Amino acid sequence: MSALEIRVHGIGDHDDYSALGDPVLLTPNNRTHIVVPPTVPDHPLKLVNWSRSSRKLSRGLLWYLALPFTLVNAAGNMGPAKGPAHSILRILVGFVGILLTVSAAAWLIVMAESVMKVVAIPDDPRTVSRVLAVVIPSLLAFGMLARWKLRNLRINAVVLWLNVAALILFGAAVAALLPAQIDYSGWPSRTVPMTRPEWLGTRWSRPPLVERLDPMTAVVIVTTLLGLACSGLVLLVRMFTKADKASLAGASALLSIAVVSTHTVSSVLRMGADWIAGWVSWASLSHPDTVSAWDRALMGYYERGNAVQSRLDFLAWFGIAAIVALAIAAGLSIWTGTPGPRPKKSPTNRERAVWIHGVVAALPHFLPRTLVAGGLLALGLSVVLVRHHEWLLEGLRGHFVVLIINALTVVAIVAVFLRHRLPMLSKVIGSFADIVGFWTVEHHPLAGVSYRGAALVAIDAAVGSKKHIVLVGHSQGSVVCAWWLARHPGPKPKVSLVTCGSPLASLYQTFFPRHFTTAFFDDVRTGSPKWRNFWRETDPIATAVPNAHNGDALADPLPPRMKALGHGDYWTDPAQQYWIRQRIRQMS
Numbered sequence: 001m002s003a004l005e006i007r008v009h010g011i012g013d014h015d016d017y018s019a020l021g022d023p024v025l026l027t028p029n030n031r032t033h034i035v036v037p038p039t040v041p042d043h044p045l046k047l048v049n050w051s052r053s054s055r056k057l058s059r060g061l062l063w064y065l066a067l068p069f070t071l072v073n074a075a076g077n078m079g080p081a082k083g084p085a086h087s088i089l090r091i092l093v094g095f096v097g098i099l100l101t102v103s104a105a106a107w108l109i110v111m112a113e114s115v116m117k118v119v120a121i122p123d124d125p126r127t128v129s130r131v132l133a134v135v136i137p138s139l140l141a142f143g144m145l146a147r148w149k150l151r152n153l154r155i156n157a158v159v160l161w162l163n164v165a166a167l168i169l170f171g172a173a174v175a176a177l178l179p180a181q182i183d184y185s186g187w188p189s190r191t192v193p194m195t196r197p198e199w200l201g202t203r204w205s206r207p208p209l210v211e212r213l214d215p216m217t218a219v220v221i222v223t224t225l226l227g228l229a230c231s232g233l234v235l236l237v238r239m240f241t242k243a244d245k246a247s248l249a250g251a252s253a254l255l256s257i258a259v260v261s262t263h264t265v266s267s268v269l270r271m272g273a274d275w276i277a278g279w280v281s282w283a284s285l286s287h288p289d290t291v292s293a294w295d296r297a298l299m300g301y302y303e304r305g306n307a308v309q310s311r312l313d314f315l316a317w318f319g320i321a322a323i324v325a326l327a328i329a330a331g332l333s334i335w336t337g338t339p340g341p342r343p344k345k346s347p348t349n350r351e352r353a354v355w356i357h358g359v360v361a362a363l364p365h366f367l368p369r370t371l372v373a374g375g376l377l378a379l380g381l382s383v384v385l386v387r388h389h390e391w392l393l394e395g396l397r398g399h400f401v402v403l404i405i406n407a408l409t410v411v412a413i414v415a416v417f418l419r420h421r422l423p424m425l426s427k428v429i430g431s432f433a434d435i436v437g438f439w440t441v442e443h444h445p446l447a448g449v450s451y452r453g454a455a456l457v458a459i460d461a462a463v464g465s466k467k468h469i470v471l472v473g474h475s476q477g478s479v480v481c482a483w484w485l486a487r488h489p490g491p492k493p494k495v496s497l498v499t500c501g502s503p504l505a506s507l508y509q510t511f512f513p514r515h516f517t518t519a520f521f522d523d524v525r526t527g528s529p530k531w532r533n534f535w536r537e538t539d540p541i542a543t544a545v546p547n548a549h550n551g552d553a554l555a556d557p558l559p560p561r562m563k564a565l566g567h568g569d570y571w572t573d574p575a576q577q578y579w580i581r582q583r584i585r586q587m588s
Contacts, residue, residue: 003468003587004044005580006459007571010475010501011434014051019474021571038572043584046462050455050480051434063433065265068258069446072097074436075258076443078251080244081514088237089251090443092230094159096255097444099223100262101163102170104446105137106219106298107266109174110312112136113299114274125295130175133297137171144445151449153441160445179215180296188214188221188311190300214300217311220263227259228375235368243513246364250511252371264319267312268408314385316408321381322374329374333366334359350557350564353538360540364510434476455480456488463493468587470496470580471528474570475541478502485527486520496583497528499548500570503541521547530583534576538564 007019021038072093079089112132141164148155189211231252238248300310347355433448440450459481463469473481478499485497509516525531525547535542537553544550554575557564570576 002043003470003584004046004463004466005041005470005472005584006046006048006462008048008455008459008471008473008477008481009051010473010477010567011431012051014049016047016049019047019049019571022569041577041581041584043581043588048455048458048462048477050451050458050477063448066446066448067433067436068100068262069097069444070436070448071254071258071261072100073441073443073447074439075251075254077439077512077514078247078254079514080241080247081517083241085237085241085244085248086514089234089248092234093251093255093443094162096227096230096259097159098163098166099227100258100444101140101446102166103219103223103262103266105140105167105170106174106216107263107270108136108140109133109297110216110299111270111273113296114270115277118277126178129178129295129297133174133178134171137167141167148445151441153445153449155441155445156443159443163445174297178297179213179218180298180300181294182213182215183210184213185211188217188300190214192294212300214311216298216300219298220312220315224259224263228256231255231259231371232375235371238368246367246510247513249364249368249371253367256371256375260319260322263315264322267315267319271313317385317404318382320408321385322378325378325381326370326374329370329377332373333370334362349562350538353540353556353564353566356540357537360506361543438476438479452480452483456484459484460488460490466493468494470498470583470587472498472500472580473502474499475501475503475567479504479508482520482524486523492527494587495528496530496532496587497524497548498532498534498576498580498583499545500534500573500576501539501542501567502533502535502545504545506541506543509546518546521545532579532583534570534573534579536564536566539567541567 009019020040023035023037025033025035027034075096076090076093080086109132113129116128116132144160144164144167147153148160191209192212193209234248234252234255238245238252241248434451437448437451440452441447459471471481471485473479478501481497481499482504485492485495504516504521509521531548533545533548533550534554535544535550536556538556554570554573556566558574565573
């Protein structure tokens with residue numbers, strides 16, 4: 001009986017037959033194509049498509065809203081497996097997770113208050129504000145607990161209950177204090193006309209102005225600074241450890257991105273909710289009682305006639321500033337810190353690909369200084385934005401800042417709802433989801449659910465009763481296959497593992513050493529003594545892998561192709577195909 005070949009594809013949105021390889025295009029034309037299909041081997045073959053599972057989990061809007069929590073969950077899987085650095089990282093990741101949980105509750109309250117300003121309510125608006133402040137965090141806490149039970153998630157119990165407690169305490173504090181009604185003359189505050197009950201019977205003929213706290217801005221500032229401070233502490237811990245330095249730098253990067261993206265995206269969504277509420281504001285004209293500026297719990301006062309209604313509308317600018325700062329720092333670090341010659345002015349396709357391969361290999365060395373330089377530059381840009389754009393709160397219609405903020409909001413809202421009709425956006429987000437979605441929910445109760453379990457079960461089903469298999473994994477598929485051999489329980493047949501374009505060493509051993517240890521690679525080799533790894537110098541993430549037979553890098557490009565394949569289409573590489581055919585014959 002012939003042995004069975006099982007192919008497991010890599011990241012991205014794949015069709016069921018994509019692991020056969022790319023067809024050869026004979027007549028490139030914008031309207032019609034003539035192609036030669038890839039060759040199907042003459043031995044038994046099965047293709048495992050786990051992108052179906054990943055896309056099912058990440059298709060909904062809630063998965064994208066949960067992305068910051070998923071990043072925190074991934075950061076919790078970084079760092080060393082034991083020791084002081086491990087303990088400190090776990091504490092900092094847990095604390096940042098709580099900050100994001102509280103931030104999410106605060107943004108939901110603010111969004112509700114933005115909408116409720118046009119909704120007819122009973123005659124006691126402040127009671128409604130207090131109810132919102134209690135109910136929204138409580139529902140979020142209940143959702144965490146229900147998700148934990150219904151999905152049987154392996155969430156750390158301490159992490160789960162700390163997040164639940166933080167939500168309950170935050171909701172109770174907001175309901176009791178109504179921070180938006182606290183008199184405060186410092187920064188951030190807003191000038192508010194005194195309400196009629198407050199000034200009626202005094203000597204003033206019109207409501208005097210008072211200074212009151214802008215509480216949601218304060219929440220954003222405090223949680224962002226604390227979150228970035230935790231990220232900086234992770235980098236500081238890195239300086240006192242001998243190993244796993246790159247992993248700690250990676251955790252610092254993920255925590256920073258999670259904090260900044262939470263507030264940036266939430267700001268855009270709040271503005272969208274505010275727009276929608278404004279469009280339907282006619283519905284409340286006949287009823288004077290709404291959650292107005294004098295009744296809100298977290299949403300600071302603003303006048304509806306102003307071009308920029310709230311400081312919260314500026315947060316998209318701070319997100320842009322962070323991206324620009326990180327891009328500048330990364331560009332300088334890559335240009336000055338990448339070993340080897342820089343690309344020529346007009347490099348060939350292969351030369352460019354080999355240089356990118358070197359950049360990825362040098363990532364552990366220049367990532368820390370990129371984070372430090374980018375963080376300092378972003379902080380400087382943020383100070384400039386605060387100092388020079390506070391005056392916009394007085395309302396300047398037509399200012400370019402206002403126009404850009406509005407344009408960004410429209411683009412973001414359209415992208416969210418049409419993400420599956422925008423192939424490039426869907427591909428980028430989907431690929432990123434495949435990487436961070438590998439980790440099961442453990443370090444934050446709102447993290448996106450992992451596809452890993454479904455992919456491992458699919459390999460079990462593909463194996464069936466076969467006694468001899470050649471298991472071929474490309475890119476992220478190689479990580480899934482290695483995990484199936486080393487960590488997935490249950491009996492296994494005689495396996496010859498083939499990995500190609502694999503990030504097992506370049507990314508996973510580098511940034512997740514807690515899991516991808518020497519013992520892990522020993523277990524993979526034990527499960528597959530004939531483990532063979534194929535890689536290319538033009539592949540940005542593929543390298544030699546510990547304990548595998550690596551051989552020399554595959555030639556790329558191969559005639560008659562003129563363009564280097566890089567990370568793609570290992571399935572049709574002659575050297576890999578020949579090795580698999582020979583191994584199938586030996587096992588049969």
